[in-house]
Amino acid sequence: MSRPDLPADLADVERRLRAGRGPAPSSAHRARVLAAVGDALAARRLPWFRRPVVWQTAAAAAVVVLWANVAVSTLGRPFAFPSDAGNGQALRAGAVAIRTVAPQLSEEEARRQALLLRAGAAGAALPRSAAAPGEGSGFTHWKEVHSWGSP
């Protein structure tokens, strides 16, 4: 069937095109399509909470929430993964500074205080009625302390 408004040469091309129309579907295609339609219809008839797409969406949402939870809990806690070498140097400098103002502290205790400060603690608690300077018991005999405050 050629269009009447086409010149003869174009009508001939159209006729050849129609004679050589594209491939027919394979013999199994009809069965495959109708099987897919049957599956989709069965899924459509399920109650909403039993549809696969609902569970896929819920699983994806759970993964996102879990990821966000882990990300937020590690955020701002650089010591959770003490991998950077720069921290060691900064800690040592902090410990030296702390021992300058509190020489009674042991090196290990000064390093621990520096670590707490870097971890974002509001400040290491110090006893108000600390033992006399030089005795070095202010932090170890904590049971004797009656009140606490921040420097």
Place this chain on the structure above:
Amino acid sequence: MREGSPDDLLDGLVAGEHGAFATLYDRCGPAMVRVAATLAGSREEAEDAVQDVFVGLVRAGDRLRTVRNLRAYLFASVRRAAIRRCRGRRPATLAAKDLPDPASGGNSTDGETAVRLERALARLPTAQREVVALHVDGGLTLAECAEVLGVSANTAASRYRYALEKLRDALKE
């Protein structure tokens, strides 16, 4: 040859009657595969695209009630599915095994001409190849082609004419 209009199947499709889908396939499935094959350049991808369209019809459910011309809607969906499947590459020429057997029809072109036509078709600009696919392979009128492509009827007709001229020149080479 124009295959039957599927609009009377709309209620059955919306209601999810399996028989309505089977009838729809019998009326339009082969033409949909031919259109998709011309656009995607492969029978396998064309068949997958048509399957996508049928599954999409099931999922559309009640939204199908808003469709005015189911035939145009179907072929617009086939076009989108075929484009999605050959995104990022130019469609290949159909393999010789996918071309019709020249001995099977009374007025069929010979095998060599069919291959040359197929190659020339694959070289056409996409806009022109789409009109040829919808009009020749899908059996849509040029007005329906225009509706599917979202252009005016005059534009569809002129694209079709340009396409035929290029195919004619390719056959002369």
